[in-house]
Amino acid sequence: MSATATEGVELIDATTVRVLCRDCGTAITLQFGDLDRAAAEKVCQELDRGPRHCPGFHVELSGFRRLWRLDEALEAVYGPKGAEVPA
Ligand SMILES: [Zn+2]
Numbered sequence: 001m002s003a004t005a006t007e008g009v010e011l012i013d014a015t016t017v018r019v020l021c022r023d024c025g026t027a028i029t030l031q032f033g034d035l036d037r038a039a040a041e042k043v044c045q046e047l048d049r050g051p052r053h054c055p056g057f058h059v060e061l062s063g064f065r066r067l068w069r070l071d072e073a074l075e076a077v078y079g080p081k082g083a084e085v086p087a
Pocket of ligand 1: 021022023024025026054055056057058
């Protein structure tokens with residue numbers, strides 16, 4: 001495992017990231033494609049909100065943002081949060 005990688009988050013290519021579910025450890029591949037950061041954030045919010053079926057065979061009512069390390073995934077693809085927009 002690379003020393004620079006965030007634990008459980010692996011950048012596959014410029015817009016694809018593989019995360020490990022915190023609950024079951026199953027690898028989930030997220031493809032952001034040509035989404036810009038704002039659009040990707042929106043997708044992550046959508047993923048977090050509703051009930052969802054993890055490929056690792058469990059269903060959660062919400063909370064996939066944390067379970068699937070979506071903030072870390074966004075950082076891996078788009079860089080640290082706030083880097084582009086100064087507060
Ligand atoms: Zn899972």
